[in-house]
Amino acid sequence: MFVEIVPNLVTTIIPVYNRSSLLREAVESVLSQTYPHFEVVIVNDGSTDDTLILAESLSRQFRDRIRVVSQSNAGPGAARERGRGLARGEYIQYLDSDDLLLETKFEIQVEGLKRHPNAVLAYGKTRAYRIGHKPDDKASRRTAEEFEFIFPRFLIERGWHSVTPLYRRAVCDEIGEWSNYRQEEDWEYDCRVGTLNRPLQYCDEYIADHRHHDGERLCHAWRTDAEALRDRVRAHISILHSAYAAGIRSDAPEMKNFIRRLFALARLCGRSDLRNESRRLLRLAEKGAVERLGEYRMYRLMANLVGWRRAAVFFESFPGNIGFFDLRRNARG
Numbered sequence: 543m544f545v546e547i548v549p550n551l552v553t554t555i556i557p558v559y560n561r562s563s564l565l566r567e568a569v570e571s572v573l574s575q576t577y578p579h580f581e582v583v584i585v586n587d588g589s590t591d592d593t594l595i596l597a598e599s600l601s602r603q604f605r606d607r608i609r610v611v612s613q614s615n616a617g618p619g620a621a622r623e624r625g626r627g628l629a630r631g632e633y634i635q636y637l638d639s640d641d642l643l644l645e646t647k648f649e650i651q652v653e654g655l656k657r658h659p660n661a662v663l664a665y666g667k668t669r670a671y672r673i674g675h676k677p678d679d680k681a682s683r684r685t686a687e688e689f690e691f692i693f694p695r696f697l698i699e700r701g702w703h704s705v706t707p708l709y710r711r712a713v714c715d716e717i718g719e720w721s722n723y724r725q726e727e728d729w730e731y732d733c734r735v736g737t738l739n740r741p742l743q744y745c746d747e748y749i750a751d752h753r754h755h756d757g758e759r760l761c762h763a764w765r766t767d768a769e770a771l772r773d774r775v776r777a778h779i780s781i782l783h784s785a786y787a788a789g790i791r792s793d794a795p796e797m798k799n800f801i802r803r804l805f806a807l808a809r810l811c812g813r814s815d816l817r818n819e820s821r822r823l824l825r826l827a828e829k830g831a832v833e834r835l836g837e838y839r840m841y842r843l844m845a846n847l848v849g850w851r852r853a854a855v856f857f858e859s860f861p862g863n864i865g866f867f868d869l870r871r872n873a874r875g
Contacts, residue, residue, distance in 0.1 A: 545630055547711060552580040552648050553631030557621030558639040559586075562593040564673075564755075565639045569600055572637065573607065577648035582608045583625040588615030619727035623720035634709045636728075640673075640753050641705040647749040651708040658743040662735055663707040666745035670703070670752040682752060688744040692736030693788040694796035697781070700729040703752040713738070725770050726777035733784040768814060775819045778807060782826060793832045801830045805838060809857055812850035820850050 554572045558565050565584070572582050582604075584597045594612060601608045613624055622636055633652060637643065651664035658664075670682035684701035695701055717734040721727050782800065790797050808823035824845075828838045845853040 545628065547632055548579075548630045549632050550579045550652070551631035552577065552633045552635055552652065552708070553625075553629035553711075554580060554582045554635040554637050554643075555585065555622055555625030555629065556582065556637045556639055557585045557587055557618045557625065558589065558593055558597070559615060559621075560589045560591045560593055561639040562589075562591055562596045565593060565596055566600070568637055568639050568642060569608070571642040571644075572635075573604065574645045575643065575648045576646050577652060580607070580648060581630060583628050584608065584610045585621040585625045586610065586612040587617070587621040588613065617722060617724040617727070619720040619724070619731070620722045626714060626720070629711065632711050634711050634714050636704050636707075636709075638704050640755060641703065642751040642753065643705065644749050644751065646747070648708070650745050650747055650749060651743075654743045654745050655708065655710065658741070660741055661710075661743035662713045662738060662740045663709045664743040664745055665702050665707045666747055666749035668703055668706045668750045668752055669748060670754065672754045677751060679748060681748075688746070690741050691739065691788075692732060692742065693739075693785055694790050694794050696729070696733055696736060697785055697790065697794075697796035697800040700732060703750070704728045705750040705752055707732075709735075713740075721777070721780070723773040723777050725773040726781075727773075730777040730780045730784075733781045737784050737787040739788055768816060771811065771814055771816060772819060775807060775811060775816075775823060778804060779822070779826065782830070792830050797830065798833060801827050802834070804830075805834075805841075809841075809854040812845060812854035813858075815851060817850045820845070820854075 556565070556568055569582060572580060584601070586594045586597055597610045601610045609628065611624060611628065613621065626634065633655070650666065654664040655661055665685065667681040668683070668685040669677045669680065671677040683699070683703065684695070685706055689695050689701070713735060716738065721730055723730065782804070785797060785800070804823050804827045808820045808827060811820035811823065824838060824842055828835060831838060841853060841857055844856065
């Protein structure tokens with residue numbers, strides 16, 4: 543489907559599933575922008591509560607600003623991709639339904655991208671706090687740090703939240719579709735941006751809020767759901783390939799750290815009876831290792847002798863290993 547791109551327009555894409563209580567606040571944070579040229583695309587991802595009713599009500603109230611589309615539940619990546627296909631803006635903002643934009647976000651970041659035409663995206667300081675608590679001006683993740691490129695920094699963790707960046711539409715088109723992974727799809731997406739080896743534009747101001755709450759969060763599903771864990775594996779493998787495509791060497795400190803995390807994830811898969819995934823991750827760890835190769839080979843030998851689950855439990859008892867749940871630090875949603 544051909545979509546005519548409107549210069550200077552910012553398209554905000556809001557994927558939402560069963561969050562009617564939070565959706566209105568997210569939308570209002572867009573409507574409150576000091577930058578006047580924006581539209582909102584709400585993608586209802588198969589909600590079973592009154593989310594769609596609220597979304598359509600907002601669309602009727604702001605016909606010139608808000609569009610709503612529904613699909614069967616397919617996860618946040620697929621929902622964002624559905625919205626991207628409808629976006630008319632020169633710039634793209636992805637906004638999760640539990641997060642908020644500060645009112646000058648678009649004004650600051652569009653101006654920054656205009657001043658730096660080579661930049662793929664603009665990012666800035668983002669607060670993180672629990673809903674119901676008063677936010678303080680403390681930057682979350684690495685959003686108070688200025689770094690020129692996505693790699694190698696993003697091999698440690700995703701440096702920002704989904705609400706933080708404002709992307710050029712042309713860059714989103716260049717890297718292609720969002721994956722349908724239900725885990726770490728946002729980290730994987732940004733790492734594909736990193737393969738372009740083009741600079742970022744840093745705005746040294748607070749521009750957004752990432753909000754914690756007690757509601758269901760898909761990013762935690764990998765702890766108990768085998769298919770979610772498989773998606774986590776797929777995302778990690780894609781991130782590794784993106785890093786290599788960006789020219790990151792195996793002896794870079796960030797790459798060595800990521801290889802160790804692949805080994806930790808391999809053990810977690812082994813303990814969860816995902817043997818094929820564990821084998822694949824271990825092969826990649828061995829191939830990329832510039833240290834601890836003997837440890838990885840010993841683990842493979844033990845897994846072949848006593849089984850992948852037993853090998854994982856045994857190795858986890860050694861001090862100095864990255865624990866299974868330390869993997870949470872990689873890319874939280």
